[in-house]
Amino acid sequence: MKRFEGKVVLVTGGSVGIGRAAAQAFAREGAKVVIAARRESEGIATAKEIAADGGTAAFVRADVAVEADVVAMIDFAVKRFGALDVVFNNAGVEGKLGPIGTLGVEDFDATFNVNVRGTWLVMKYALPHLVATRGNVVNNSSVAADVGMAGTTIYAASKGAIPTLTRTAAIEFIAQGVRVNAVSPGPIETDMGSRFFGSIDNMRGFAATAVPAGRSGQAGDIAEAVLFLASPQAAYVVGQTITVDGGMSSK
Numbered sequence: 001m002k003r004f005e006g007k008v009v010l011v012t013g014g015s016v017g018i019g020r021a022a023a024q025a026f027a028r029e030g031a032k033v034v035i036a037a038r039r040e041s042e043g044i045a046t047a048k049e050i051a052a053d054g055g056t057a058a059f060v061r062a063d064v065a066v067e068a069d070v071v072a073m074i075d076f077a078v079k080r081f082g083a084l085d086v087v088f089n090n091a092g093v094e095g096k097l098g099p100i101g102t103l104g105v106e107d108f109d110a111t112f113n114v115n116v117r118g119t120w121l122v123m124k125y126a127l128p129h130l131v132a133t134r135g136n137v138v139n140n141s142s143v144a145a146d147v148g149m150a151g152t153t154i155y156a157a158s159k160g161a162i163p164t165l166t167r168t169a170a171i172e173f174i175a176q177g178v179r180v181n182a183v184s185p186g187p188i189e190t191d192m193g194s195r196f197f198g199s200i201d202n203m204r205g206f207a208a209t210a211v212p213a214g215r216s217g218q219a220g221d222i223a224e225a226v227l228f229l230a231s232p233q234a235a236y237v238v239g240q241t242i243t244v245d246g247g248m249s250s251k
């Protein structure tokens with residue numbers, strides 16, 4: 001028996017990177033997966049790849065910073081597959097990076113609108129459906145919230161909000177049988193990781209010294225933790241943020 005057979009899983013930012021790896025992993029475990037993102041071409045391509053591998057997936061275009069898009073996205077998932085069991089609340093942006101003096105309030109708002117307001121909005125509209133299925137949410141924070149890194153004031157602060165959102169939503173909803181947890185990835189080799197460090201080679205160079213495991217992570221490293229948190233095996237894990245960073249924040 002596959003771990004998510006017949007379950008409906010929404011992955012925001014599921015078109016590329018960490019979200020894509022998680023969408024593929026959920027589909028391999030039998031889930032019907034809804035992939036949401038702003039760019040249609042990448043999202044449709046990932047949904048087609050999952051279908052070609054024998055899985056079930058659908059794409060919906062949505063910007064998680066836009067309330068009407070979030071409402072329509074949740075509606076799409078529930079109507080398309082009949083319920084909602086798991087939300088991997090993963091969509092995020094690194095936004096503008098750099099010394100604080102070079103950043104403006106418009107940069108602050110753009111990053112917080114996606115990473116904080118978007119994460120909150122998706123929970124707000126998904127949680128009533130998750131009560132019906134006794135489902136769960138996995139949010140996505142970052143090691144940048146735990147380890148000070150120059151040039152990341154806005155991004156790191158936005159990701160620092162995620163464990164707090166996770167803890168508070170978990171306490172609000174656990175009595176109704178819904179768990180809320182989060183992952184906190186270290187440096188992961190994705191498009192964002194490449195933009196963050198300038199290139200994947202730069203990230204690997206950074207990881208060789210900054211990460212005790214001696215390497216940067218793969219999207220699949222995070223997907224494994226997400227599937228665990230979303231699974232019945234994590235039934236007693238409530239309101240936690242699990243760090244998957246090769247030891248970077250443990251030094």
Ligand SMILES: NC(=O)c1ccc[n+]([C@@H]2O[C@H](COP(=O)([O-])OP(=O)(O)OC[C@H]3O[C@@H](n4cnc5c(N)ncnc54)[C@H](OP(=O)(O)O)[C@@H]3O)[C@@H](O)[C@H]2O)c1
Pocket residue numbers: 012013014015016017018019036037038039040042062063064065090091092093094114118140141142143144184185186187188189190191192193
């Ligand atoms: N890579 C890392 O090193 C790392 C480390 C720690 C935490 N994280 C977190 O992990 C998550 C995924 O990161 P990643 O590395 O996979 O990033 P990525 O490669 O840039 O992918 C981001 C995904 O989110 C979607 N997205 C971005 N803004 C969105 C919006 N407003 N509405 C809907 N979808 C949106 C993107 O699609 P569209 O652009 O088409 O919308 C894409 O599917 C993020 O929350 C990130 O902060 C990443």
